[in-house]
Amino acid sequence: MTDLSAYRRDTQILHAGRDPDANHGVVNPPVYHCSTVIFQSLDELLETRRDRASGAYVGFTYGREGTVTTRAFEDAVTLLEGGYRAVVTSCGLGAICASLTAFLSAGDHLLIVDSLYGPARAFCEDFLRKFGVEITYYPPSIGAGIEALMRPNTKVVYIESPGSLTFEITDVPAITSICRARGITTIMDNTWSSPVCFQPLKHGVDVSINAATKYISGHSDLMLGIAVCTEEAFVPVKKTASGSGYCGGPDDVYMALRGLRTLPLRMRQHQANATRVATWLQDRPEVARVMYPALPGDPGHEIWKRDFTGASGLFGIVLNACTDAQFAAMLDHMKLFRLGYSWGGYESLCVPTYPSDLRSAEAWEAPGPSLRLHVGLEDVEDLIADLEAGFARLAAAA
Numbered sequence: 114m115t116d117l118s119a120y121r122r123d124t125q126i127l128h129a130g131r132d133p134d135a136n137h138g139v140v141n142p143p144v145y146h147c148s149t150v151i152f153q154s155l156d157e158l159l160e161t162r163r164d165r166a167s168g169a170y171v172g173f174t175y176g177r178e179g180t181v182t183t184r185a186f187e188d189a190v191t192l193l194e195g196g197y198r199a200v201v202t203s204c205g206l207g208a209i210c211a212s213l214t215a216f217l218s219a220g221d222h223l224l225i226v227d228s229l230y231g232p233a234r235a236f237c238e239d240f241l242r243k244f245g246v247e248i249t250y251y252p253p254s255i256g257a258g259i260e261a262l263m264r265p266n267t268k269v270v271y272i273e274s275p276g277s278l279t280f281e282i283t284d285v286p287a288i289t290s291i292c293r294a295r296g297i298t299t300i301m302d303n304t305w306s307s308p309v310c311f312q313p314l315k316h317g318v319d320v321s322i323n324a325a326t327k328y329i330s331g332h333s334d335l336m337l338g339i340a341v342c343t344e345e346a347f348v349p350v351k352k353t354a355s356g357s358g359y360c361g362g363p364d365d366v367y368m369a370l371r372g373l374r375t376l377p378l379r380m381r382q383h384q385a386n387a388t389r390v391a392t393w394l395q396d397r398p399e400v401a402r403v404m405y406p407a408l409p410g411d412p413g414h415e416i417w418k419r420d421f422t423g424a425s426g427l428f429g430i431v432l433n434a435c436t437d438a439q440f441a442a443m444l445d446h447m448k449l450f451r452l453g454y455s456w457g458g459y460e461s462l463c464v465p466t467y468p469s470d471l472r473s474a475e476a477w478e479a480p481g482p483s484l485r486l487h488v489g490l491e492d493v494e495d496l497i498a499d500l501e502a503g504f505a506r507l508a509a510a511a
């Protein structure tokens with residue numbers, strides 16, 4: 114494969130992780146379905162044991178440990194995020210769990226953002242606490258104030274920016290510079306941005322997690338996770354992920370790599386459509402608040418502008434007070450913003466959110482119900498008409 118470092122991002126993303134000349138000229142890398150790997154000799158088998166013992170992880174030994182297909186995807190995402198190497202897992206939550214358990218032991222202290230992805234919070238509460246990890250949730254706006262929450266046993270600071278459901282921006286460099294000075298590992302969930310809009314390792318983060326289920330694959334048809342690591346973080350995360358049984362299926366990895374090729378193009382259109390929809394929503398009398406850091410005036414806008422190179426199509430809104438029947442009248446009959454979990458595919462989606470259930474560091478105040486919208490790649494005027502019809506049903510049900 115040619116050296117891609119001289120190229121710009123859109124060019125890199127098309128060529129990363131593939132080598133047609135080593136593959137009969139076929140453009141896309143082949144899919145390796147594999148459990149067993151045959152060794153030519155005892156010495157070759159022993160070499161793979163030395164490879165694992167040294168932490169090199171260069172060779173292939175067994176399907177669970179990674180295949181040619183997973184390596185191609187790992188290399189591509191690593192190039193885009195500027196890491197040392199990456200680890201593929203069976204889903205995004207797997208990458209989160211493997212990364213946390215890689216660095217935490219009984220008696221350690223974890224600082225974790227209060228606006229994190231709900232199932233990651235449940236993993237902390239239901240599993241990490243059970244194994245004796247101390248956990249403190251910090252407000253997403255904390256910045257350098259995080260230092261006051263650190264204890265002598267603080268091992269990991271976990272960031273998600275913007276946060277799930279409420280989309281607050283965290284000052285990543287302010288946190289990572291403090292963690293670096295104290296030898297504390299930082300892990301960041303980068304799923305909202307994808308590798309296109311933010312590169313956590315360039316801002317001092319040690320492990321960057323993407324649920325490839327979302328934007329990277331981009332078609333709502335697979336589950337996959339990836340953790341991009343610094344050189345120091347790679348072996349602990351790799352060992353923990355494969356030691357805990359997390360591995361990606363070959364066809365899913367192939368599809369994610371295929372999705373990656375159009376990621377920049379899709380992200381630009383998601384941002385353009387979402388900005389138009391969010392701006393329209395801001396002026397609606399039914400809407401109390403739009404939570405989208407790409408909008409001027411959003412509390413996170415200045416830091417977003419400073420650190421991010423784009424925005425995705427996912428944001429939140431808070432409605433003014435309405436009855437349950439009005440809310441249902443709106444949501445039950447959406448034609449384009451269909452009700453469903455996940456996001457990052459080409460299509461628009463919508464779900465009601467309940468941020469107050471997932472807050473402990475700060476109270477969540479809102480006059481009415483909250484929604485998360487994923488703005489897809491449809492014609493944006495059709496999307497606005499769908500929302501407008503929804504608001505008409507909401508008013509009619511009063």
Ligand SMILES: *Cc1c(COP(=O)(O)O)cnc(C)c1O
Pocket residue numbers: 204205206207230277302304305324325326327336337338455
């Ligand atoms: C969906 C999601 C995940 C988990 O990814 P899965 O592949 O669904 O396990 C992690 N973080 C964020 C922010 C997500 O939205």
